[in-house]
Amino acid sequence: MSPTVLSDADLAVTQLGARRRASVTVGEAADAYAATLIGDYLAARADDDREQMQLIRDHAFAADPELLAELDGLHYPAAV
Template sequence: MSLSLFDADLAATTTLAAKRRKSTTVADADDAYAAQLIGEFQEARAEGRSDLMNLIRDHAYAIDPQLVDELDGFDYPAAA
């Protein structure tokens, strides 16, 4: 289950989620969502699901075009 959905469920019923929502910045939420997309992209790539990889890339482009660059360079070794 998505952590975002889990948090949304908690937000309706607990003060813990309200505290987390209060202390989470927009940048933190954006970073967490980008990390989630990268994780999903990694899983799709490992399973050889190019159709799903393309859907994730399209969604990432709609959110932040630079995120697509990160996905494209995802599995390449870092330059020394």
């Protein structure tokens, strides 16, 4: 489970949590989620866990089809 989710759950009932929710934009939350998916995907790929990789790809497609293209791009070496 994402540490962000746990932190949000812990802070949700506090004044700090209320301020955080009020200050975080939808775009920032989406970017954080995408970053988490990419990190999880890289970890699954490093472990050669193809089942986990496919689950993450399914979630990425449901969240944003363009994110799936980002994950596909991770398989190609960077141009020099």
